[in-house]
Amino acid sequence: MSTLSIEGLRVSFGRRAPVVEGIDLRLNPGERLGLVGESGSGKTVTSLAVMGLLPETARVTGSILLGEDELVGRSDASMSRLRGDRLSMIFQEPMTALDPTMTAGRQVAEAFRLHRDPNAGRARTAVLDMLAEVGFTDPERVADSYPHQLSGGQRQRVVTAMALINRPSLVLCDEPTTALDVTVQARVLALLDRMLAATNASCLFISHDLAVVSQVCSRVAVMLRGRIVEEGPVDQVFSQPQHPYTAGLVGAGRLDVLEPGTPLPTVDDLAKGRP
Numbered sequence: 001m002s003t004l005s006i007e008g009l010r011v012s013f014g015r016r017a018p019v020v021e022g023i024d025l026r027l028n029p030g031e032r033l034g035l036v037g038e039s040g041s042g043k044t045v046t047s048l049a050v051m052g053l054l055p056e057t058a059r060v061t062g063s064i065l066l067g068e069d070e071l072v073g074r075s076d077a078s079m080s081r082l083r084g085d086r087l088s089m090i091f092q093e094p095m096t097a098l099d100p101t102m103t104a105g106r107q108v109a110e111a112f113r114l115h116r117d118p119n120a121g122r123a124r125t126a127v128l129d130m131l132a133e134v135g136f137t138d139p140e141r142v143a144d145s146y147p148h149q150l151s152g153g154q155r156q157r158v159v160t161a162m163a164l165i166n167r168p169s170l171v172l173c174d175e176p177t178t179a180l181d182v183t184v185q186a187r188v189l190a191l192l193d194r195m196l197a198a199t200n201a202s203c204l205f206i207s208h209d210l211a212v213v214s215q216v217c218s219r220v221a222v223m224l225r226g227r228i229v230e231e232g233p234v235d236q237v238f239s240q241p242q243h244p245y246t247a248g249l250v251g252a253g254r255l256d257v258l259e260p261g262t263p264l265p266t267v268d269d270l271a272k273g274r275p
């Protein structure tokens, strides 16, 4: 059975035209799908729809199955029981995911105590184990640190520990390393790769960086103006793109030209010959 199966997803705000329309996506256990596309193409809205985190003004129709469970139309209470447990999310900027007033350890513990075991002692043990798993040699110190006492890369590792402590079947990553410098980015990506493989979690990976997508994902879907215009194995899509927009993105040397974090060029940019 698929971990995630999205069919005919449509999201609109107010009376405006839908910002996401006709999205069909499927993720098998352990599979990683990259979601790329120009700014505003609907990548984040798609992932927020899966998390049930769109604002109330959003109208969502279609189907999003997590395993056998339909997520569209669920109550907030029911979605919050799933979030941090069977599905979790790693965002671009760890400072927004972390509460500055709470130690890192307490924040990692919260998801565990809420969904697994309320006992503080057992949660502490699980947190220290998890912090060690994400590569900290001094988990006690990290657990007792506040976010501002950690570096950007360390914060992103704490966020990864938070997202994975309950072994979710699905992890949504939205530009998880864009805010980090290139060497730290490589380390965090290697960690994510290792952790996803160890837990056999499926991953929807949103990125502006095609090189990162080809490193982390086996398949890629390209979004343009709220729709998926092309999807397939990374090697195939990047070597033999079928859609003109994808072809523009991966055209001569483009993968090398783009710096990490650079927004993908728009269709208009490509038409005007800008990278």
Ligand SMILES: Nc1ncnc2c1ncn2[C@@H]1O[C@H](COP(=O)(O)OP(=O)(O)OP(=O)(O)O)[C@@H](O)[C@H]1O
Pocket: 013, 019, 037, 038, 039, 040, 041, 042, 043, 044, 045, 046, 055
């Ligand atoms: N709360 C909202 N109310 C109204 N429109 C919204 C809201 N959130 C997103 N949108 C619109 O939905 C469209 C898709 O936005 P989305 O953030 O998903 O794009 P994206 O592909 O993730 O872009 P980026 O790569 O810049 O993050 C945009 O036109 C955006 O303005």
